[in-house]
Amino acid sequence: MATSVTERLEVRPLHPALGAEVRGIDMRRPLDQATFDALHEIWMRHLVLVFPEQHVSDAEHVAFTRHFGDPEIFHQNIIKSRRVPEIFRVSNVDDDGNLMPPDHPTVKQVSLAQFWHTDSSYREVPCTGALLHGVETSRTGGETQFTNMYAVYDALPDSLKQQIHGRRARHNFGHLHKLASLRPLTPEEEAAMPPVWQPMVRKHPVTGRTSLYISPIYNDEVEGLSAEEAKTLIAQLTEIAAEPRFVYRHRWSPDDVVMWDNRCTMHQVTPHDPRERRVMHRTTIVGTEPVLAA
Numbered sequence: 001m002a003t004s005v006t007e008r009l010e011v012r013p014l015h016p017a018l019g020a021e022v023r024g025i026d027m028r029r030p031l032d033q034a035t036f037d038a039l040h041e042i043w044m045r046h047l048v049l050v051f052p053e054q055h056v057s058d059a060e061h062v063a064f065t066r067h068f069g070d071p072e073i074f075h076q077n078i079i080k081s082r083r084v085p086e087i088f089r090v091s092n093v094d095d096d097g098n099l100m101p102p103d104h105p106t107v108k109q110v111s112l113a114q115f116w117h118t119d120s121s122y123r124e125v126p127c128t129g130a131l132l133h134g135v136e137t138s139r140t141g142g143e144t145q146f147t148n149m150y151a152v153y154d155a156l157p158d159s160l161k162q163q164i165h166g167r168r169a170r171h172n173f174g175h176l177h178k179l180a181s182l183r184p185l186t187p188e189e190e191a192a193m194p195p196v197w198q199p200m201v202r203k204h205p206v207t208g209r210t211s212l213y214i215s216p217i218y219n220d221e222v223e224g225l226s227a228e229e230a231k232t233l234i235a236q237l238t239e240i241a242a243e244p245r246f247v248y249r250h251r252w253s254p255d256d257v258v259m260w261d262n263r264c265t266m267h268q269v270t271p272h273d274p275r276e277r278r279v280m281h282r283t284t285i286v287g288t289e290p291v292l293a294a
């Protein structure tokens with residue numbers, strides 16, 4: 001008799017708040033419906049899944065991503081792979097394999113992932129999630145931390161919950177450029193990616209659960225607050241989100257693939273020695289609906 005999906009999939013929780021290691025999947029092969037369903041359920045339960053030893057090519061990585069939705073093609077050329085446009089290169093090595101210095105604009109932009117954020121929150125319809133493949137992983141740092149925003153919301157003091165309920169924060173792609181002291185966006189770039197207002201408390205479209213929704217690298221305004229008050233509030237919420245009880249920290253091995261849900265988590269990467277190559281390839285799952293206020 002064939003083994004059932006649940007017998008084949010080995011799931012090992014990595015932290016009390018979130019994260020599980022999953023074995024028994026080969027990303028180079030298509031998923032059948034029963035395996036997809038089981039995996040999706042595990043993803044919704046653990047928020048961040050780590051798949052060790054996935055020797056995928058970029059094309060296989062993209063093909064696996066398609067099970068979960070359309071892969072996003074990033075709107076800027078500097079980070080997009082030249083060969084496979086669905087691959088977003090989180091790397092200090094350029095497309096030709098050359099190490100870039102820390103003051104290179106691409107490296108400066110990528111380095112902003114050292115601050116807590118959730119991906120593409122500056123889109124009217126932000127992405128669902130992402131899958132990051134460790135191609136050349138770091139030994140001097142470069143660990144990725146994830147926080148469970150359902151648990152963070154639940155743990156907020158009532159006074160903070162009241163402050164953010166029914167309130168929206170602005171998510172502005174251009175804010176990133178200010179933080180990284182990169183050249184400001186051109187009027188064309190600004191028009192292509194205008195800032196959006198997102199609810200600070202959201203309801204997950206699949207699980208129905210409530211979470212905090214902020215993305216500090218993009219948040220430049222909060223409804224009804226002065227710039228100073230907005231900054232203080234976002235910093236206060238970020239500090240709570242970063243408490244170790246909510247955070248799983250992933251130490252990478254080559255060919256790990258880590259998949260996260262951007263609707264209920266934030267992440268950041270720890271610094272690493274800039275002389276060390278770090279090559280990470282990401283696919284991003286295009287979102288299907290605007291953020292739902294809770």
Ligand code: OGA
Nearest residue numbers: 090113119144269280282
């Ligand atoms: C990302 C990101 C962190 C890392 O891919 O969206 O923020 O560890 N990456 O490289």
Ligand code: MN
Nearest residue numbers: 113118119267
């Ligand atoms: Mn990111």
